[in-house]
Amino acid sequence: MNLMSSTGQFGPEVCLGVDVGGSSIKAGLVDRDGKVVASAVAPTPIGPDAAVETIAQLFDELLREGRVARSGVVGAGIGTPGPLSPSKGVIYRCANLEGWIDVPIRDLVSRRLGLPVVFDNDGNLAAFGEYWAGAGGRGGDMIALTLGTGVGCGIILDGRILHGHFENAAEVGHLIVERDGRSCPCGQRGCLEQYASAAGLTKRVRDAVAAGAASRLGDGSGRQIDEITSRSIAEAAREGDALCARLWRDACEYLAIACVNLQHVVNPATIVLGGGLAEAGDILLDGVREAFLRHRWRLADDFPVIRRAVLGYDAGMIGAAGWAWADR
Numbered sequence: 001m002n003l004m005s006s007t008g009q010f011g012p013e014v015c016l017g018v019d020v021g022g023s024s025i026k027a028g029l030v031d032r033d034g035k036v037v038a039s040a041v042a043p044t045p046i047g048p049d050a051a052v053e054t055i056a057q058l059f060d061e062l063l064r065e066g067r068v069a070r071s072g073v074v075g076a077g078i079g080t081p082g083p084l085s086p087s088k089g090v091i092y093r094c095a096n097l098e099g100w101i102d103v104p105i106r107d108l109v110s111r112r113l114g115l116p117v118v119f120d121n122d123g124n125l126a127a128f129g130e131y132w133a134g135a136g137g138r139g140g141d142m143i144a145l146t147l148g149t150g151v152g153c154g155i156i157l158d159g160r161i162l163h164g165h166f167e168n169a170a171e172v173g174h175l176i177v178e179r180d181g182r183s184c185p186c187g188q189r190g191c192l193e194q195y196a197s198a199a200g201l202t203k204r205v206r207d208a209v210a211a212g213a214a215s216r217l218g219d220g221s222g223r224q225i226d227e228i229t230s231r232s233i234a235e236a237a238r239e240g241d242a243l244c245a246r247l248w249r250d251a252c253e254y255l256a257i258a259c260v261n262l263q264h265v266v267n268p269a270t271i272v273l274g275g276g277l278a279e280a281g282d283i284l285l286d287g288v289r290e291a292f293l294r295h296r297w298r299l300a301d302d303f304p305v306i307r308r309a310v311l312g313y314d315a316g317m318i319g320a321a322g323w324a325w326a327d328r
């Protein structure tokens, strides 16, 4: 869509989306249909002030690359890891971002760029991205799970991100799926992400191998154990390694239980699975779907479609821009 901007130049109207991660900052200009006009990435510098400067530099670069007039940018969205407050625009602290304590990031970026800015956590925005321009297809209420270091999640209800009274809704990675189960750094035991995140599953396999369980992935030597990844686990499981196949099935089983529980609370049209574990493809999706069918209730046919995320690592950036569009 080409619109006359207020400076008289022709160009697309876009929102800026920014996804701040522990190792990189990804930014993009996205039009109101969800199309990425330009995107760029830079390493995350140390400290929030330097990060705001990096965002400003990326913004300039994107305007040039996308041939977008400054006046054609109507808003910005920014996502970071939490804990944080979307309503206050403050990131409280983050394990992956050193030196970020009680940072009013929304206002810092807004002042630096001269744009209205919306702010939210990266899991929520990745989910909104999939809803707005990805696997959700704006087709009704949707939950997205990102199976990476933890289990990131976002819940989209009536086209809006669900935040909850304490702004910590959708912490699905900390649903307790096993009573007195594996301990989680959050202080609980038996959290979903200890079993079904890429990192949680990898740790489970490493612990089992270190304890002497037979697997082609290790003879118990430390070096081999360190080389075990969610990708090598998926490959071994597919090729019949008993330990990997069992713990992979377990991960699918716990995910399915979480999906059934979420179905009863939220009743979504779609549950989208993304992140490192989902990269394994059918072995994850088929496993979760099969376990879901076994665990589901029989009182109604109110089952979500379970499908794979499609936006990959761009989901957070696209969702940040989409949330800025939704805010208008």
Ligand SMILES: [Zn+2]
Pocket: 173, 174, 184, 185, 186, 187, 188, 191
């Ligand atoms: Zn936990």
